[in-house]
Amino acid sequence: MSEIDPVTLAVLKGRLEQIADEMDATLFRSAFNPIIAEARDASHGLYHAKTGETLVQGKAGLPIFVGAMAFAVRAVIEKSAKQGDLADGDVYIFNDPYEGGTHLSDFKLVRPFFRNGQVFCWLASVGHWHDVGGNVPGNYNPVATESFQEGMLIPPVKLFARGELRSDIIDIVTANSRLPNSAYGDLNGQISALDLGARRLASLLDDYGDETVADALSQLRDRAGQLMRASIAELKDGVYSADDFLDNDGIVDKPLRIALDLAVSGETMTLDFSRCSPACAGPLNISRSTTIAACYVALKHVFRDVPANAGVLDPIRFVIPENTLLSARAPKPVGGYTETILRMIDTVFVALAQACPERVNGCAYGTINALSLAGHRKNGQRWVMFSFFGGGHGGHPEGDGLNHGNAPISTATIPPVEILEAAYPVMFTRWALRPDSGGAGRHRGGLGAVYEIELLEEEADVFLFGERGRYAPPGILGGDPGALNRFTVLQRDGTEAHPPMASKWVGAKLAKGERVRLETPGGGGYGPAAQRSSSAIEHDVRSGYVTRAAKGAA
Numbered sequence: 001m002s003e004i005d006p007v008t009l010a011v012l013k014g015r016l017e018q019i020a021d022e023m024d025a026t027l028f029r030s031a032f033n034p035i036i037a038e039a040r041d042a043s044h045g046l047y048h049a050k051t052g053e054t055l056v057q058g059k060a061g062l063p064i065f066v067g068a069m070a071f072a073v074r075a076v077i078e079k080s081a082k083q084g085d086l087a088d089g090d091v092y093i094f095n096d097p098y099e100g101g102t103h104l105s106d107f108k109l110v111r112p113f114f115r116n117g118q119v120f121c122w123l124a125s126v127g128h129w130h131d132v133g134g135n136v137p138g139n140y141n142p143v144a145t146e147s148f149q150e151g152m153l154i155p156p157v158k159l160f161a162r163g164e165l166r167s168d169i170i171d172i173v174t175a176n177s178r179l180p181n182s183a184y185g186d187l188n189g190q191i192s193a194l195d196l197g198a199r200r201l202a203s204l205l206d207d208y209g210d211e212t213v214a215d216a217l218s219q220l221r222d223r224a225g226q227l228m229r230a231s232i233a234e235l236k237d238g239v240y241s242a243d244d245f246l247d248n249d250g251i252v253d254k255p256l257r258i259a260l261d262l263a264v265s266g267e268t269m270t271l272d273f274s275r276c277s278p279a280c281a282g283p284l285n286i287s288r289s290t291t292i293a294a295c296y297v298a299l300k301h302v303f304r305d306v307p308a309n310a311g312v313l314d315p316i317r318f319v320i321p322e323n324t325l326l327s328a329r330a331p332k333p334v335g336g337y338t339e340t341i342l343r344m345i346d347t348v349f350v351a352l353a354q355a356c357p358e359r360v361n362g363c364a365y366g367t368i369n370a371l372s373l374a375g376h377r378k379n380g381q382r383w384v385m386f387s388f389f390g391g392g393h394g395g396h397p398e399g400d401g402l403n404h405g406n407a408p409i410s411t412a413t414i415p416p417v418e419i420l421e422a423a424y425p426v427m428f429t430r431w432a433l434r435p436d437s438g439g440a441g442r443h444r445g446g447l448g449a450v451y452e453i454e455l456l457e458e459e460a461d462v463f464l465f466g467e468r469g470r471y472a473p474p475g476i477l478g479g480d481p482g483a484l485n486r487f488t489v490l491q492r493d494g495t496e497a498h499p500p501m502a503s504k505w506v507g508a509k510l511a512k513g514e515r516v517r518l519e520t521p522g523g524g525g526y527g528p529a530a531q532r533s534s535s536a537i538e539h540d541v542r543s544g545y546v547t548r549a550a551k552g553a554a
Contacts, residue, residue: 004216012208012216013307019200020044020058023125023193028060030192032185033130034423035386038415042127044193046201046217047073049119053310055217063300064341064409065126066308067293069108072100073122076110079156088114089163091194093173093187094156095132097147097334101289104132104151104335105139109159109190113198115210121217123197125190129183131384133176134335138372138386140465142250142504144283144333151335152176159191178382224311229267231303232315235355239263242350243275244343247470249282250336250504255471256280256325258340260347264355271295271348272319273326283335283465285328291320294341297409298348302359338368338388338409339467345408346474349394353476358397362445362475362524364408365391367467367485367503369518373426373453373510375460383457385424389518390414392438392446392482395475395526400536401446402523403433403545425457434483434519436550439472441479441525442532447545448483448520452490455510462489462508468521469502479525486519 004012023044031037043061045054052073057066075096080086091111097103109125134151135141144150152173159169170187174180205213240262245255259275279285286294296312306312320327326344328334346363353360368388376382393402406414417428430452438445464487472481487505489497491514499505510516540546 002215004212004219009216009219012213013220015204016046016056016217017059019197019204020046020056021060022200023197024058024060026193026196027125027127027189030189031127032182034415034419035130036127036186036189038419039388039413042125043069044125044197045069047122047124049121050077052077052122055121055221055309057308062409063297063308064102064293067296067313068101068289069124069126070310071289072108072126073110073124075099076122076156086112087162088112089160090158091160091191092156093159093169094154096153096155098287098328098330099156101287101293103337104134104147104153105129107187107190109194111194111198113201115205120205120210120214123194123201125193127186127190129177129186130386131178131182133178136372136463136506137178137374137384138370138463139335140370140372140386140463141283141335141506142463142465143506144335145251145281146331147333148331150283150333178384220307221309221311224307224309225314227306228303228312229315231306232264232269233267235264237264237266238355240351240354242347244347244350244474245471246284246339246343247467247503248501249280249284250501251282252280253501256284258343258347260351262348262351268315268317270317270319273324274319274321276324276326279323279325279328279332283333284340285325285332285334286337286340287334288320288327290337290341291326291344292318294344294409295348298345301408302352302356336465338370338407339465341409342366342407342467350474350476357477360476361396362394362401362439362441362479362526363473364393364405364523365448365468365482365521366473367391367521368407369485369520370465371516371518372463373424373455373460375457377425377457383424385420385426387415387420389449389451389520391448391520392522394473394523395439395441395443395445395479397526400444401438403447404449405446425455427454427456428452429454429515433545434522435544435547437483437522438545439475439480439482439522439525440529440532441475442527442529443525444532444540445473445475445479445482445523445525448522451518452515454515455512458512460510462505462510462516464499464503464505466503469499473521473524475524476526478528480529481524482522485521488517490515490517
């Protein structure tokens with residue numbers, strides 16, 4: 001491998017990232033489903049020809065996929081090697097959460113990129129489809145006890161064979177969705193993204209040569225590993241522990257422990273999850289690949305200067321025992337993976353706050369509050385509104401937490417109210433910040449939000465998959481926790497109904513004119529509240545972020 005001068009390496013890094021970014025943009029602009037088109041719940045990247053490791057990832061998609069997709073590509077590499085029939089023009093499709101991580105809603109397309117008869121690298125696309133079957137429209141089924149109740153599972157199969165589309169695969173996939181046109185549109189958007197990526201990569205190789213680009217990819221990976229080692233070496237050696245809890249698994253109303261013992265030794269770090277709860281009956285289990293991907297996201301929040309590729313994980317050792325809820329195997333349900341990885345990220349933040357408080361923030365709101373409303377229009381057409389919602393981020397060394405942001409697993413955006421109202425028979429009667437929801441601290445946690453959604457059709461079923469209904473987002477270094485999550489159905493007769501398990505609900509009914517209300521958590525505070533300046537407190541009160549009653553109580 002020849003050393004590339006810094007200027008050329010920087011140019012190649014930019015060109016490679018641009019390929020992934022354009023793939024992201026292609027899907028976002030062509031997807032039928034708002035979760036991809038508006039919320040950007042998707043990702044694209046380039047992956048190593050032999051190992052499947054992440055080489056480059058787009059900046060606009062979800063960081064959680066950077067680790068998970070490496071496992072997805074590896075699964076395709078292993079299957080194609082076993083079958084021995086890999087060819088130029090092949091494209092694999094699958095959503096197996098145990099092979100490629102995450103959950104059944106995330107469909108992966110993986111394509112080999114051939115150069116001179118050899119695989120130079122792999123291109124991959126992943127996107128969250130609107131509905132993939134299962135018991136609950138939108139697929140966040142909080143009472144699933146096996147993956148068969150969460151949706152269809154497609155193992156890695158060829159969607160294209162030597163460039164020929166296999167329409168039977170499309171027929172199978174769309175037949176298993178309540179919204180087949182949406183699935184068809186999203187699939188074609190992903191195909192187009194891969195096509196564009198292949199054209200852009202071919203152009204880059206023509207400009208600079210295969211060997212130079214391959215050397216650049218190798219050197220960028222090595223540099224990420226070096227930077228991560230240097231960052232770890234700045235920490236004090238020791239073991240730093242953190243414990244947090246999930247409300248319940250939706251089946252048994254008992255908390256689930258997420259526990260981390262983080263050990264720093266020289267230039268290496270060990271993340272030990274041995275003390276976590278066993279695999280649970282409900283859908284809060286996650287696969288090992290998802291666990292590693294979540295750790296990657298948490299570490300990238302803390303060590304922000306390290307490039308986004310597989311080199312980040314070189315100095316990291318993982319201890320993830322079998323049969324815990326962080327190493328699930330089929331057919332354990334995994335649909336609510338987002339809630340579990342958010343809690344994992346929180347434990348990494350709390351543990352690292354003991355080692356490098358100047359880098360870490362308080363915990364964010366810690367739940368995506370996956371809400372599905374589903375019913376039929378007057379003409380009999382099925383509709384499914386699935387969306388996720390925002391909350392407060394944690395206070396940090398330089399200031400207060402972000403109000404009403406999206407979950408720290410992603411760079412996705414919350415779907416705009418105008419899009420949701422245009423697409424579904426609902427009206428948002430409230431979309432506002434939630435006063436007093438951010439944890440007090442020297443730097444206050446960001447505020448959560450209040451959403452009220454009124455049904456305009458005659459009736460609908462309501463499904464909620466949330467968390468933080470019983471265990472509030474922690475602050476760090478003496479900061480207070482954020483407010484708890486709260487969900488309410490506002491009924492016609494003036495009464496209110498709440499989930500029996502605090503944050504999860506299946507099959508609640510909504511009649512025309514009735515509303516659901518989500519009051520999302522704020523972020524945890526940073527540092528003791530006694531250290532907050534009086535001017536900052538008065539600004540909070542004037543802005544309505546903190547009420548005078550809450551200020552007085554403090």
